[in-house]
Amino acid sequence: MRQRSLIAMTAALAAGALTLTACGSRDEGGSSDSGSGGTTVVIGVDAPLTGDLSALGLGIKNSVDLAAKTANKDKYVEGITFKVEALDDQAQPSSGQQNATKFVADKEVLGVVGPLNSSVAESMQKVFDDAGLVEVSPANTNPALTQGADWQTSKARTYKSYFRTATTDAIQGPFAAQYLFNDAGKKKVFVIDDKKTYGAGLAATFSAEFEKLGGEIVGTEHIDPETKDFSAVATKVKTSGADVVYYGGEYPQAGPLSKQIKASGAKIPLVGGDGIYSADFIKLAGADGAGDFATSVGAPVEELDSAKEFVANYEAEGYSEAYEAYGGYSYDSAWAIIEAVKKVVEDNDGTLPDDARAQVTAAMQNVSFAGVTGQVSFDEFGDATNKQLTVYSVKDGDWAAVKSGTYEG
Structure with a gap:
């Protein structure tokens, strides 16, 4: 490896x-x-x-x-x-x-x-x-x-x-996998995505890196982004033995999903990409969203x-x-x-x-x-040459930067 x-x-x-x-x-x-x-x-x-x-x-x-x-x-x-x-x-x-x-x-x-x-x-x-x-x-x-x-x-x-x-997600997904496996000590993940271009792609790059690091994907599921009832998925998460959930998608679904996973009895964090890094995610997830994570592009703007x-x-x-x-x-x-x-x-x-x-x-x-x-x-593909990323965690009703860095493959 x-x-x-x-x-x-x-x-x-x-x-x-x-x-x-x-x-x-x-x-x-x-x-x-x-x-x-x-x-x-x-x-x-x-x-x-x-x-x-x-x-x-x-x-x-x-x-x-x-x-x-x-x-x-x-x-x-x-x-x-x-x-x-x-x-x-x-x-x-x-x-x-x-x-x-x-x-x-x-x-x-x-x-x-x-x-x-x-x-x-x-x-x-x-x-x-x-x-x-x-x-x-x-x-x-x-x-x-x-x-x-x-x-x-x-x-x-x-x-x-x-x-x-x-x-890109070629960097963001693996960056999250490395943080969860190496820094947060998470070894078993349940992976969910919304079947859209962004969400499915992000989940795929995360999953590939998490497994390369030695982590185990204990379950996968796709959700319908048009609904807000994720109780069936939440039950699967609870019975899977996962110690973390990775979600490829955006905050309108991620917030309720996090809330319903906790309500099912699975007191484990939900992690997503920049698509969930919004104050609205915290509003939708409620108090149970404390401890959830998101990665986002760049370093925290307020600190630059x-x-x-x-x-x-x-x-x-x-x-x-x-x-x-x-x-x-x-x-x-x-x-x-x-x-x-x-x-x-x-x-x-x-x-x-x-x-x-x-x-x-x-x-x-x-x-x-x-x-x-x-x-x-x-660069020659039109991609940004700045490869900075940051992991954030929900703390005291707000996003707090946990770790910033760059990913090297």
Whole structure:
């Protein structure tokens, strides 16, 4: 068995954050247009703005809004005013595809931030790629989106216009397995997923690593994400002898699932990925959620020197929703688009060329800057070069960071 290890995170990521000064006014549609004159460039946002996952989606939209306002105030790209247009995908692939078509039809859109869900991204990638319109997701973690369906044996980039600032489940699942087996001393796991692209993929990478480490999978189950009655699954968990449950899915189901597992008499923690790392999970799980775990991309934003201004300016802007798990990554995704637009404008004597979309997509590959979440850049697949991850635990009604690091295969 090949041993794998966690490399402890350094005390702080490189400083040199962007100057983030909130400005302008916020309208109810989430559009930002606080610059003056010049050419308007639209940054699209696709996320679930309504429905069960709206807490995450609204945090994404607001953070992109803040990035656009900052660029406009600072006149970061001479002659360009950035505007944000957000569309609601309701976490549905069909809606995401329709939104992608709308963005493509609007010639002012030179980049899109989103989506939240990997399954939605699958429906959008070809639409954007055919139009040469760059897409930067702050949250998609399924490896196949960048490395192809056969990523485990033969990596191949399918869509040149797709990038992401979040790391992948090829890293997140094994990272959780290593923590549970090596640090938490868990040896028997019951694995559950919601059968969706994100959840099933995450559960698979977790399971493979847990078994390699010597752990035992004592049961597996799939749930219907449209229901909230998990009593039958909870009973199976109780009788399995598991000392931990791993769930591949999102918080609207994970919260009730955790609560019902405890109610069945199985007083064991539920563990999930970034899809459950939300304050809403804690609300749904109730008091019995204490001791549950989640992994999420990056280091805790509140602890990064590079994120202090983002946190302060987000609060100063007065958004009614929290920036949630992907706020920093959403800001950085938007800023990556802004940097690419800046490069294209500078390369074309201060103007946008007729093939601006193609040039922005090409420029994105070489974008590199000190962002909210640390150094932002992309590898040959369009994946984030920042591989930081953190394990969180529910403690005193909130998420508390337990361990941060990077995964090495």
